[in-house]
Amino acid sequence: MTGYLLRRAAGALAVLLVLSVVVYATFYIAPGDPARLACGPRCNPEQIAQVRAQLSLGDPVYVQYWHFLQGIVAGHDYSTGTALLHCDAPCFGLSYQNNQQVTDMLIERLPATASLAVGAMAVSLLLGTVTGLLSALRRGGVTERVLTWLTLAGTATPVFISGLALLMLFCAYLAWLPFPSYVPLTEDPEQWAWNLLLPWAALGLLESAKYARLTRSSLLETLAEDHIRTFRAYGVAERKLVTRHALRGAVAPVISLSAADFGSMFGGAVLTEMMFGLPGIGALLVHATVTLDLPVVVAVVMVTGTAVVLANIVADVLYAAADRRVALR
Amino acid sequence: MTTDLLTTAEPEAGVAPASGARQVLRRLRARKSALAAAAVLGLLVLLALAAPLLAAIEGQDPNTYHDALVDSARGGVPLGDFGGVSAEHWLGVEPGTGRDLFVRLVYGARVSLLVALGATAVQILIGVGTGLAAALGNRLVESLLTHVTDVMVAMPLLVFAIATMAVVPGDFPRPLLLAVSIGLLQWGGMARLVRAQTLSLKKLDYVSAARLTGASSWRVARRELLPSLAAPVITYAAVLLPTNIVLEASMSFLGVGVKPPTPSWGHMLSTATTWFRADPMYVLLPALMLFVTTLAFTVLGDGVRAALDPREASRLRVGRTRRKARTSGAGGAA
Amino acid sequence: MTAPRTSAGPADARTASGPAADGPLVAVSGLSVAFPAGPGGSPVRAVDGLSFTVPQGGSLGIVGESGSGKSTAAYALLGLHRDTGADVTGSVTVAGHDVQAADGAALRRLRGGVAAMVFQDPLSSLDPYMAVGDQIAEVYRVHHRGASRREARARAAEVLDRVGIPDAARRARSRPHEFSGGMRQRALIAMALACRPRLLVADEPTTALDVTVQDQILGLLRELRAETGMGLILVTHDLGVATSSVDELLVMKDGRAVEHGPVRDVLHAPREDYTRDLLAAVPRVNVRRQTRKDGLHEPGRDDSALREASVLSEASVVPGASALPEAAVLLEASGLRREFGRGKRAVTAVDDVSLTVRAGETVGVVGESGSGKTTLGRMLVRLLEPTGGRLSYRGRDIGGLKERELRAFRSELQMVFQDPVSSLNPRRSIGESIADPLRAAGKLDDAAIVARVRELLERVGLDPASYHRYPHEFSGGQRQRIGIARALAPEPKLIVCDEPVSALDVTTQAQVVRLLGELQRDLGLALVFIAHDLAVVRQVSDRVVVMRGGRIVEEGPADTVYEQPAHPYTKGLLAAVPRLEAAEAPA
16 A cells, blocks of 8 residues: 555656646747746836846756746745845746735635535535435436436536526525625634535536436446346345445445546636636636736646646545455556 | 358357447437437537528628617616517627627537537547557557556646646637647547557457458558447547537636637626626527537437447346356356 | 254244245246347347246256356246346246245345355356455345344354355455455355255356366255255256256257256257257267367267267277377477566466477367466467567477568468457458458459458358358357358468357357368368367367466377376366266166
């Protein structure tokens, strides 16, 4: 187990290194003149030259990349012209927009993203597995047909449609809920939950459709296996066949997928954050993209990549734990 | 001499494999939902193709402002019922600008389908190429490509797609850019599928037999592997299409997709978020179009997958298909 | 009969004592099972008007070829077709319980409590997530509601011990994948024993097992029956397995009973032609091969002819190999070795194997699963590259050649594969598949190729007009013939046959074996015949090689190896082969 984790960690490190090269090439080399981007459209040549010096753009590309990597691993010192600024590891540089440290911006945005991810994941897992279980158990009945269509509709709905529908219904017409605005958990837990109710529902409902379909299909697949037939041939009741013999194998892929999804939610719930005005990392990314704030874009991509890579390791370990036929190698 | 021609002791010809295209089509036709979805999609493609014609019939074009049709006193809400539906404007006009909604919707269908199809084509190209190379290449190639594929599958596509928009020059044609960037980022699943399929095909004896004929590996791949890969690749493409449509709409919704004034459902929806109290029609129409399209593709994809899966046909039997190989001569009809 | 011992509470008494304990154990009359049609097809009638009875404590072997409906009939005994969409008519009574009329609860009590089933594949038939003992305990508690967890566990350990699992109490906590194939099958039998059923239904219980393990399991079944007095219905395709384990035989074909009677009567005086053909086609491990001069025996139009032939062959002592000791060496392997995987996980599949194949001879390779025989075969035709050792064809080293360099030799070394389904591309017509090597060689024009393919089709006993037909239109035996035609097309010197008949029914098997023999005689081919079935190998081989764990343990002329085996492993293998003759011999 320890050996496995070490090997996976080494693999993850390699992947992240490759990612950093690709990201650096894409965002700092490909666009041509980052100094002009950093400085903004109304810069005069002196300002551009100053920025160029600040970003050490005169150095060879590999030296620049090395600085970039060094910043992430060990931190970095910046001069803003007037003062020397130390940027602790992991350092993704300074925002082109306001010279704030990108890492601080990310940390500031993390609580909103995490709140959304945790709640939505809980909603979707609970709802998804129960729905999937129900539709597999009620095979051939009206329940199954209804659930099948509901989950189909769920997978076909983009979150900005369902979010819009929820907003219109609960906030505009019924006026049961205020238009959501983010309140930190530390400030007021009740308001926090109240305001996040709609985002959780919007994202969680849609994600649950995916889990419901997966639960159902993997349950049906397990139910068709030979060992189920054995216990049926020994008089074990159908309900018990499902709960004792089929469910365990069937939830393994669901757990594994949800762990991977959880990782990608740390950067991937962009739409939901934008839809409900949550000050999360996804919203930050969109803003940074529109304003061409490259250090922020790069940081979000790297952080999301890291979260996903880690989540995948967790997913594999969970899968192996649930499905003992799989050996970790 | 000849041995006695096939005595009665030989069992009847086995059940035909599920791979024949004709059989798949027959099974697909038996699923009403898949047929309905195909019909909806056919209509949609027709709409998209005939967009200029339809616009001409209605007598409108997608980009003309009609200031007279919106109530500037109330911030630009269309005059008239249901968002300004009239004989000239079949589905009303856009709030704020007064542009014809019907024409913008059918032109939006064009963008949506074009981007989605283009992205799918890129995904198939890269996915099949990578998957084949990973399955047929030597150990180094295999482990390299498999790793790259794993990374591509894991990475959150929307984040990356948004990020790439930050570094591409603004004058690059957006629909093309969207198709390429979605395609370049989301081929991992296809590559995995092709690799797994190829690996299991490679183990089949007929591929070994083809190698024994002295044919080159390229010839073996082309004649024995590629035809068998067509079915799973098409199925998976059908699954990818709705995802691609949603991605395009998402990016346009976020303002990093197609640029105005090009009509796009996603962009309309994002404008609509500010109008939904005053002009619900404007939310409803693009939302409906997008929903119906993705639903139809999903249903069709489900149908194709089920039709290709021979297990679907034999679900009613007692157990799973019996062990092959050594024991396959022993099975009863159960 | 011995009444089942009752010991664990009232539930046991209820399940064990049926309404009519003195009647027959099993009474089936007019049983028909039809499966619903797929799209566009007609319903499949798998069992058609089957009737038979088994007395209390009696045993019946249901034998037949694939598609004969034997397993379907067995499943009906436990009402396993219920809710599957199959249409079951007729009456089935097990220990006085009307299976057809029983409600859900009654049927569940019957399953396991009165009649228990042992399935074919022991690995997939056990829950992979649960300890073996817990699985047995669960079944026990289904039928003994009052039993505590501890009692159920104790019973599980007890039955596991009874079926010969060493250290049963501890091994009960292991999961199925920690057991060997034979132990898993023992565990399944233990599960069947747990509730002291009066009838054991075993569906091909040994088909997935090696011959030595099969022998042990059959012995265990006999022992258990003698001890508990339970009845047995054994479903199998292997007549040898059936005859050594049951009192009566029921031969099925196309869903109907062809012949039914005591084992000795059926074997000795078969009334039906089909039974006779079936018996004649069974390869016998103790009968010498026909020499090529005699021509090949016709697996019997009638049984006595076969006996005469076998007597004849023993009289004309001309072992095939000794006929051509001076023939040129075609293929020579020395110290051949093949590993899979690397580092700690490396597995040596073939280890230091040396083998010579001369022109025109047949070398049989026998071994149990995992013995490395298939890997060896694939190396001989260079589908696999040897990890070590030397492989030379007509004096030239071909062991390390690259794919491109191998092309010159490809046409001379061909292979016939095991699985008739996967050995032909389903998307290409059989004519095209056979034509492939001819086209690759590029020596003939199109018309000549088609003519040659037609000739080959005729040569292997198929209609030349079937050139444009597709593999799924053919039966397993026909597909094997197509595979042989494809191997013959480039006019090879040597064909490696990897289990060419093991997926076929016994009558088809005999035909394909005969075809291979004829082709060898007429074309002077060298054959390497790989199989797990010792009897089939003896039928065709001049020389025999016995493999175990990747190594050759014994090698020699076929008759010597079979009649005076030197290695204890070979002796054990031969002793484990079930023989028809044991039951045939008049008492």
